[in-house]
Amino acid sequence: MSFGRAVVIGGSISGLLSAAALSETFDAVTIVERDELPHGPEHRRGVPQGLQVHALLAVGQEAMEDLLRGLGEDFQAAGGVVVDSPADLAVYTAQGWSGRVESEARVVCMRRPALEWVIRRRVAELPNVEIVKATAAGLIGTDDAGRVTGVTLRGSAAASISADLVVDASGRSSRAGAWLENLGYDKPREVELRSFIGYATVPVRLPEDALPEGVKGVLAHPHPGNPQGAAVVPCDNGLYLVAGLGMVHADPPSDREEFLAHLDKAPSPLVGEIARKAEFLAPVETYRMPGSRRRLWEELERMPEGFVLVGDAVMSFNPLYGQGMSVAAVEARLMRDVVRDSAGERTGLASRIQRSFKDTIDTVFGMVVNIDGLYDDAELLGVDRPSAEAVTAGRYLSQLATEDVETCLAQKYAAHYFSADKVRSQSIQDKLREWIASGREVTHTDPRCIPEIMRR
Ligand SMILES: Cc1cc2nc3c(=O)[nH]c(=O)nc-3n(C[C@H](O)[C@H](O)[C@H](O)COP(=O)(O)OP(=O)(O)OC[C@H]3O[C@@H](n4cnc5c(N)ncnc54)[C@H](O)[C@@H]3O)c2cc1C
Numbered sequence: 001m002s003f004g005r006a007v008v009i010g011g012s013i014s015g016l017l018s019a020a021a022l023s024e025t026f027d028a029v030t031i032v033e034r035d036e037l038p039h040g041p042e043h044r045r046g047v048p049q050g051l052q053v054h055a056l057l058a059v060g061q062e063a064m065e066d067l068l069r070g071l072g073e074d075f076q077a078a079g080g081v082v083v084d085s086p087a088d089l090a091v092y093t094a095q096g097w098s099g100r101v102e103s104e105a106r107v108v109c110m111r112r113p114a115l116e117w118v119i120r121r122r123v124a125e126l127p128n129v130e131i132v133k134a135t136a137a138g139l140i141g142t143d144d145a146g147r148v149t150g151v152t153l154r155g156s157a158a159a160s161i162s163a164d165l166v167v168d169a170s171g172r173s174s175r176a177g178a179w180l181e182n183l184g185y186d187k188p189r190e191v192e193l194r195s196f197i198g199y200a201t202v203p204v205r206l207p208e209d210a211l212p213e214g215v216k217g218v219l220a221h222p223h224p225g226n227p228q229g230a231a232v233v234p235c236d237n238g239l240y241l242v243a244g245l246g247m248v249h250a251d252p253p254s255d256r257e258e259f260l261a262h263l264d265k266a267p268s269p270l271v272g273e274i275a276r277k278a279e280f281l282a283p284v285e286t287y288r289m290p291g292s293r294r295r296l297w298e299e300l301e302r303m304p305e306g307f308v309l310v311g312d313a314v315m316s317f318n319p320l321y322g323q324g325m326s327v328a329a330v331e332a333r334l335m336r337d338v339v340r341d342s343a344g345e346r347t348g349l350a351s352r353i354q355r356s357f358k359d360t361i362d363t364v365f366g367m368v369v370n371i372d373g374l375y376d377d378a379e380l381l382g383v384d385r386p387s388a389e390a391v392t393a394g395r396y397l398s399q400l401a402t403e404d405v406e407t408c409l410a411q412k413y414a415a416h417y418f419s420a421d422k423v424r425s426q427s428i429q430d431k432l433r434e435w436i437a438s439g440r441e442v443t444h445t446d447p448r449c450i451p452e453i454m455r456r
Helices: 013-023 058-067 071-077 112-124 176-182 256-264 270-276 324-341 349-356 358-372 388-401 405-417 426-438
Strands: 005-009 028-033 081-084 089-093 106-109 129-133 135-141 148-154 160-162 165-168 190-205 217-220 228-234 240-246 285-295 307-309 379-381
Touching (some): 005 013, 013 028, 013 165, 013 324, 058 071, 058 324, 058 405, 071 112, 081 228, 135 176, 148 165, 190 256, 190 358, 217 270, 228 256, 228 270, 240 270, 256 270, 285 358, 307 349, 324 358, 388 405, 388 426
Parallel strands (some): 005 165, 089 217, 165 307
Antiparallel strands (some): 081 106, 148 160, 190 240, 190 285, 190 379
16 A cells, blocks of 8 residues: 655754655655755754754664664764764763763764754655755644645745645644644643753864863763853864853853853863863854753544654753754654554554654653753753652762763663663662662762773
């Protein structure tokens, strides 16, 4: 049975990957994107976060590679850098320096417009995918509104486009709730974690000896005791990004001197010192967002056939943990698999796809709540703060991970693969009990002194 045409609203990371996922089974896939898309690695209006530091986690790379073979090599050919997060990046947290150990957890570092461009080039080459410039203005339904059959358009010669499946990948400001209301459906419940996040990023060139020996980047994470963070990480083509990070309104500014002062106040002063040796290649760009927001589409009892939402349109996260693009990639792969397994059965297909995202989103949202929920000034709407036991357990686990290789790797695995399975192993739980009973303190707390790599 032919699946016909899929229309994807939005041509950013989740739209492109959804199109790649559906191109396998649908005869034709049309991406509707309101921006004029650049023919190179350039920033564009529709992705205002594009100038801020981005990193692609291991699970996201693997899902992308599964959808578009050879994409990892394409990232590197376009100048992207692959780092081993726990070994190459020195990370200072509320518990001192995170453990450093060689791992399989690879992170792709490159500027966001370049990363998107590499994916877009590959998707545009797929023979049954086209990208059209238009703004999606609403949904078209059958007379009984039981199925979505197309999208109305603005800013293009065609007033509408028909579809057998419509995917909303239009990001955080998706209008899908209002569009569905027009068809007689309820809006989904929303939960929010307002941790009032600020970013400021500048691309720089670093002199050769600017970074401490043996590391490719330094992150000083904000935490409730100090909400001003800082990072310097490689991006592409030998350049670096320096970023100021802020939680609960501790927004980094764009003025160069004030930006440097923000970096100085981060939990480790190393990023500020490195930034002072850097050649700034552009103005410092700032970005603010209220926090993480989840729309529980999968909960709705009534949804039309033929309509699915992905990426930030479903859940947009505090970007400090680098999860958004990876969640989008995992969702696109799930979408491909559900369509593959459907044996051509279109009834219920959209809701099966939507429900398949739930476990991943639950896990990632839980991780964000456990960290951002620690800030007294964060506002939680429709979601509980982490329990005192969860907070204490998390703190001890992070302490143990600064010195124990197995725990360090398990914690990295949880962050990179959205799975706490390894952290829950008997061996780690035993070590954790021992650590707590011993009353030991962490040793790597000097914010200027990066620890050696631990041997396995
Ligand atoms: C400051 C910051 C830093 C981040 N850092 C990271 C990171 O390190 N790692 C990571 O994985 N993620 C990070 N993210 C998250 C990441 O940017 C997003 O999760 C990712 O872009 C996926 O989003 P999306 O494709 O769903 O939506 P978006 O990227 O928001 O794209 C939506 C697209 O839809 C288009 N569009 C919107 N409305 C319409 C319409 N009506 N018709 C047609 N087109 C439309 C827009 O033009 C745009 O192209 C960060 C986010 C922020 C804000």
